[in-house]
Amino acid sequence: ANKYAAERGKEVHAQRLKDGTGKSPGLKDILLSIRLLLCNVPFMLINLAAAFDGILVAGFSTFMPKFIEFQFGYPAGTAALYVGLVVVPTGGGATLASGYLVRRFNMKMRGILKFCTVLSALLCFFALAFLMECRNAPFAGVTLPYGQANTHETTFLGKKLNSSCNAGCACTEQDYYPMCGRDNVLYFSPCYAGCTEVFQDGDDKVG
Numbered sequence: 001a002n003k004y005a006a007e008r009g010k011e012v013h014a015q016r017l018k019d020g021t022g023k024s025p026g027l028k029d030i031l032l033s034i035r036l037l038l039c040n041v042p043f044m045l046i047n048l049a050a051a052f053d054g055i056l057v058a059g060f061s062t063f064m065p066k067f068i069e070f071q072f073g074y075p076a077g078t079a080a081l082y083v084g085l086v087v088v089p090t091g092g093g094a095t096l097a098s099g100y101l102v103r104r105f106n107m108k109m110r111g112i113l114k115f116c117t118v119l120s121a122l123l124c125f126f127a128l129a130f131l132m133e134c135r136n137a138p139f140a141g142v143t144l145p146y147g148q149a150n151t152h153e154t155t156f157l158g159k160k161l162n163s164s165c166n167a168g169c170a171c172t173e174q175d176y177y178p179m180c181g182r183d184n185v186l187y188f189s190p191c192y193a194g195c196t197e198v199f200q201d202g203d204d205k206v207g
Contacts, residue, residue, distance in 0.1 A: 042113065049120065061087055070178060071134070137186040140193070144185060165194035 068079040102112060138144035146163035171191035179187050187193035
């Protein structure tokens, strides 16, 4: 830290001398500043932590609504709303809470770095939750042929949604509303499941 401060002081002093002569900083000065930043280990580690945090939040916000929509059969708007209710308050609340704790305990740079290290270690522990998985439900016409018994063995078949049970229903693939039948098989929509009537039960459709 002392070495970095000394080098930084020399750079600032040299910059002032150049400014006095009316010369603007050259490429050599820019490269020197970049080298000092790259050699600043705490600064680079904080940048990497912020980058990984941004990647995690961006991936969570992008793909979690689709996962909830597919896994639990919620409409796209409802799934996005639930994810927003989790991401926005936790992100803003964590920023405000950390700022309050830093101010409350009057943390200096060393204390802030220790605080970030402890929280990052806890985050790594909770990240193990991403290793949890659920068995995908058989998808009629996609991983399970129509009319075949549910054996929980999924094989990608392509997209073969039309069958004898929905031949006269004029189903359209634009109306994607996955539903689970009484046979524990997932269908693209009530229409492709062969339902002739659909009832609205709150946010859910029941065929």
